[in-house]
Amino acid sequence: MNAPHRAEIIQAPMSVEERASATDRVLAARERYVARGVSTPSLVVDRAEGMRVWDVDGREFLDFAGGIACQNLGHGPSAVVAAVHEQVDRYLHQCFMVGTYEPYVELCRRLDELWPGDAETKSILLNSGAEAIENAVKIARAATGRPAVVVFERGFHGRTLLTLTMTEKIAYKKGFGPFAPEVYRAPAPYEYRGVSVDDAIAGLERLLKAEVDPASVACAVLEPVQGEGGFIPMPADYLRRLRSSSTTTGSSGSTTRCSRVSAAPVRCGRSRITASSPTCSWRESPWAAGYRLPRSRAARS
Numbered sequence: 001m002n003a004p005h006r007a008e009i010i011q012a013p014m015s016v017e018e019r020a021s022a023t024d025r026v027l028a029a030r031e032r033y034v035a036r037g038v039s040t041p042s043l044v045v046d047r048a049e050g051m052r053v054w055d056v057d058g059r060e061f062l063d064f065a066g067g068i069a070c071q072n073l074g075h076g077p078s079a080v081v082a083a084v085h086e087q088v089d090r091y092l093h094q095c096f097m098v099g100t101y102e103p104y105v106e107l108c109r110r111l112d113e114l115w116p117g118d119a120e121t122k123s124i125l126l127n128s129g130a131e132a133i134e135n136a137v138k139i140a141r142a143a144t145g146r147p148a149v150v151v152f153e154r155g156f157h158g159r160t161l162l163t164l165t166m167t168e169k170i171a172y173k174k175g176f177g178p179f180a181p182e183v184y185r186a187p188a189p190y191e192y193r194g195v196s197v198d199d200a201i202a203g204l205e206r207l208l209k210a211e212v213d214p215a216s217v218a219c220a221v222l223e224p225v226q227g228e229g230g231f232i233p234m235p236a237d238y239l240r241r242l243r244s245s246s247t248t249t250g251s252s253g254s255t256t257r258c259s260r261v262s263a264a265p266v267r268c269g270r271s272r273i274t275a276s277s278p279t280c281s282w283r284e285s286p287w288a289a290g291y292r293l294p295r296s297r298a299a300r301s
Helices: 003-010 016-033 078-090 102-114 129-144 161-166 197-210 236-248 270-274
Strands: 045-049 052-055 060-062 121-125 148-152 183-186 217-220 280-283 295-299
Touching: 102 121, 129 161, 129 217, 161 183, 183 197, 197 236
Parallel strands: 148 183, 148 217
Antiparallel strands: 045 052, 052 060, 121 295, 280 295
């Protein structure tokens, strides 16, 4: 079934009176039945195709949000739609802990092929970005026997208790403390704002001398391209020096994480990730055209 045909089926005919009140009706119901913990705009989506979205009143919009960087292939790419229809006819959910299924295993195999470098890797597929980050930290702590986590200025990692602790944004954190212990924040380079690579490395070295013992650091969690921080790419030289610093200071179990913003190849080239040779990474939904595909991945050493 091609995209235009799908759109025709999805868009139900409505009278002028119905369309005039459709947005107000849905927003009123949203106010009554949906918790305020999630912020939403006045846009009420009826259908989407490619880079366009139509609201319930028939207005057409260009989509520059893409489900927050989850629709890099556009809405309804034919290959993804065909795969979804095929899977629906088989089963929708099994829970991998209850019954092994081949698509899970095959996806992990293909992820191993995409990993930069020659190291063998293993993956775990999870429900959300925050869950993937928390599992990456757990893996690092279990592997190293160390508690401390180093994060970086302007980073965003999620809104669960641990990932909110790791995130630098008061608007998200206000009223939700106390936060998780053993999380330490270092400067990140932002040359446009006057923070050079040398400045960031010097700040990290100060942190490891003044606030946290390097021998207690399990991992460093970094976005190669910061998303909420302002779409700031980390210089390749910084990633190399960061890796060198973590090795020489004793935190050789450090992990480097890729955020959902930098997960898509168009955003973050494989060479940029290779510069830091991460032992564990996290990537999210741009790989799956908006379907949930966060995962933590660890390289076997």
